[in-house]
Amino acid sequence: MKVHSAALLTMTEAAEADMPADELTREVLKRIDRLDPVLHAYVTVDAEVATRRARDLDNSQRSGMLWGIPVGFKDNIATAGLRTTANSRILADWVPSADATVVANLRAAGAVVVGKQNLNEFGWSLPAADDLTPAPRNPWDTSSAAIGSSSGSGTAVAAGLCFGALGTDSGGSVRLPAANCGVVGLKPSHGLLPLEGVFGVPTLSDVGPIARSVADVRLVLTAAAGAAPQNRSPLSARDGLGSVRLGVLPDTDLPHDVNPEISAAYGEAIRQLERLGARVSDVRGIRSETATAAVRVILNAEAYAGHSSSLRRHPELYGASARIHLTQGAFLSAADYIHALRYMSRYTAMIDSIFESVDCLLTPTAPYLTAEEARRPDTHRRGGGDVFTSPFNLSGNPAVSVPAGFSASGLPIGVQMVARTANDYQLLWIAEQFEQATPWHERHPNIALGGVE
């Protein structure tokens, strides 16, 4: 597809075109002005500072892997001098004095920060009428909300309101919005990217890049890490995917309520990877109700620990949904939490053992096409929406969602690839082979192309 706006280029294409930072930034800001009143991807836009920064970059020597690239951050990641709200009234006026480490690293790589992106309040609530900023819409169908919690980042990247973003993922919150918005989202190996200055739960959360191509995700990952991590060696590129052992879920391990169009796209992704040479075998036991249970217990216990004091002092400053979500952990016992941590150790060992016989696991990313399906009360309470993603927050493995098709109604579908812990670059190499052999990443939503969607 012909790209009609510089803001829809990939970072690599923009760098190859040698485009001035000021031109890229002005184009992105113009699009935010035009589209964000509908999409609600941003909580705060920093147009003045971004414009000044871009001009300063144009007057300096080109250096840094993200030189002049407009990026955004989920608004639970601290930015010095730019308010950081977590989409909560309790932080409505908080302007951090220091950057989160990942923000400082992206600035050092030459990125231009255009603003802070919308999210479910503190990443653990459902959008509601009393949110500080209304919930982001899916750019492929604005009558539908975007799946969260890094929904603003997924929406902004897909609509060309930034080139790349950093979100956070504690159960799927980078991968699910990426799948739902037709872009690429990576949850790196646990701890690969520093969490200083980021709101999240320490045992499960990771900062993760969202971008329009796997190559761009790799760039943002490397820049956010501050230096290229040590796990860069790919499988033998000479053999294509012929050296890759791919583990897939047998039909019997797919939940009964997975959307049939997602099951079909998953089956086609398996066949595509086979055509590329991957050796496919069934792997059982990955999807586990017990793993989902352990994630729920750890997430709620640690979320409450982070908010207990302010929930007592200023409950009225939290939205109604966040108040319920963040309070649940108060009703767990210490033994519940310890049992969950012990299960996490056993589950991680089980996943490690699977990676002795496969190099990559393939699953659907999301079981549902829309946020509305994922947020049905019964589905949400049993953790139905993150059934494929949250197990890898428990085990700490790197996991990436890549575009894998579209529904008949035109909504994007993603598949998730997972690798051994610390093999993030190997994982991205496999994902890139799939991406380049399929057409899905070349499509843009009509609203991003200037049409009526």
Place this chain on the structure above:
Amino acid sequence: MTDRAIDEYVRHIARLQSLALGDHELEALSVAVADLLRHAAKLAPDNSYPVPNGTVNGDSTVAPA
């Protein structure tokens, strides 16, 4: 626990933890907590006797001397 027992548990703990929650919030929280405790119950070991460190969860070979 029954729904009523959960409801009482939630109100009791909320009071002890000084959490200011309205009646409608306590009702919503009771539903959420019931689900959460069902999740937690899946993780609880099912040993008849205490187990020493390093023993596999659910190992029934461990018994009092």
